[in-house]
Amino acid sequence: MDILSEPWPWYISGPMIALVMLFLILSGKEFGVSTNLRTICSALGADKASDFFKIDLKAQRWNILFIVGTAIGGFVASLFLSETSAIPLAENSIQILNSYGFTDAGEAYVPKAFFSFKQLVENGNLIYLVLGGFLVGFGARYAGGCTSGHAISGLSNLQLPSLIAVIGFFAGGLLMVHFIFPLLFS
Amino acid sequence: MKAIKFLLAGIFFGIVMFKSEAASWYRIFEMFQFDAFHMYGVMGSALVVGVIGIQIIKQFKVKTFENEPIELCEKQKGYKRYLFGGTIFGLGWALSGACPGPMFTLLGAGYLPIVIVIISAIAGTFVYGLVMKHLPHY
Numbered sequence: 185m186d187i188l189s190e191p192w193p194w195y196i197s198g199p200m201i202a203l204v205m206l207f208l209i210l211s212g213k214e215f216g217v218s219t220n221l222r223t224i225c226s227a228l229g230a231d232k233a234s235d236f237f238k239i240d241l242k243a244q245r246w247n248i249l250f251i252v253g254t255a256i257g258g259f260v261a262s263l264f265l266s267e268t269s270a271i272p273l274a275e276n277s278i279q280i281l282n283s284y285g286f287t288d289a290g291e292a293y294v295p296k297a298f299f300s301f302k303q304l305v306e307n308g309n310l311i312y313l314v315l316g317g318f319l320v321g322f323g324a325r326y327a328g329g330c331t332s333g334h335a336i337s338g339l340s341n342l343q344l345p346s347l348i349a350v351i352g353f354f355a356g357g358l359l360m361v362h363f364i365f366p367l368l369f370s
Numbered sequence: 371m372k373a374i375k376f377l378l379a380g381i382f383f384g385i386v387m388f389k390s391e392a393a394s395w396y397r398i399f400e401m402f403q404f405d406a407f408h409m410y411g412v413m414g415s416a417l418v419v420g421v422i423g424i425q426i427i428k429q430f431k432v433k434t435f436e437n438e439p440i441e442l443c444e445k446q447k448g449y450k451r452y453l454f455g456g457t458i459f460g461l462g463w464a465l466s467g468a469c470p471g472p473m474f475t476l477l478g479a480g481y482l483p484i485v486i487v488i489i490s491a492i493a494g495t496f497v498y499g500l501v502m503k504h505l506p507h508y
Contacts, residue, residue, distance in 0.1 A: 192389040198418075250380035252380060253381040265388075290396075323462055337420075358460075358464075361402035
């Protein structure tokens with residue numbers, strides 16, 4: 185159990201993600217998590233607002249089950265397979281984050297400044313989670329996929345559009361971390 | 371009952387997302403800082419196995435478990451939607467520290483404020499559906 189409860193090295197984790205994708209392909213499906221956000225919209229009645237949400241909900245049932253599983257997996261991993269949730273973060277990242285006021289960098293799985301309801305309200309960080317989530321949902325659908333659909337499935341199938349999307353993911357991420365974070369947090 | 375395998379695949383994926391720390395806001399920050407190889411290793415090794423796996427499926431015309439032919443969908447040509455949409459996604463990914471899979475992993479792991487991110491992501495998807503006709507795609 186020691187091996188399981190340590191953080192998993194990249195060379196174990198990465199191939200396992202690929203196995204998930206290959207399993208779904210062999211099941212006649214495709215690996216794409218953000219599609220579920222569209223399915224949820226449709227199930228909530230968004231098909232009345234836009235034809236984009238007129239989809240066959242039954243055909244998406246397997247994928248909804250997949251994300252229910254993803255949540256259960258998070259529960260299982262955090263409860264039974266982890267002795268510590270500290271992240272062995274690089275020293276340079278820790279120093280920058282400390283200067284931004286993220287005092288638990290290297291000691292916690294996610295920053296308390298973002299993942300405690302109390303601090304979200306007190307620090308006004310709530311708006312960042314709302315904005316961040318909105319951009320992820322909007323951007324994933326605009327780009328036609330997220331990390332699973334483009335960075336893993338698309339690139340594995342050598343799709344040029346997916347490469348462009350992944351370049352976009354990084355352009356956006358680098359812009360946020362290097363230019364916008366210093367404005368927001370320092 | 372055939373659907374249960376997708377639930378199990380999701381559970382496996384959720385465990386991998388948590389244990390690989392791909393669901394950690396901090397790891398995403400560190401990745402965009404280029405301070406560690408970890409996340410690049412996760413994605414790079416996933417791609418090595420993924421590319422080889424898909425090549426095998428194509429070369430040997432591997433069938434699905436139900437013995438149907440496998441048709442991998444080709445992404446539509448063009449670049450605007452991928453570049454613009456991708457950049458918007460990247461901004462949100464770095465800010466919220468979660469892409470769509472890890473959002474659900476974090477929910478299960480008990481980091482409840484992630485609910486705010488999930489609801490906002492659903493809202494973002496909805497707004498895209500409303501305005502998509504006015505956006506450049508190809």
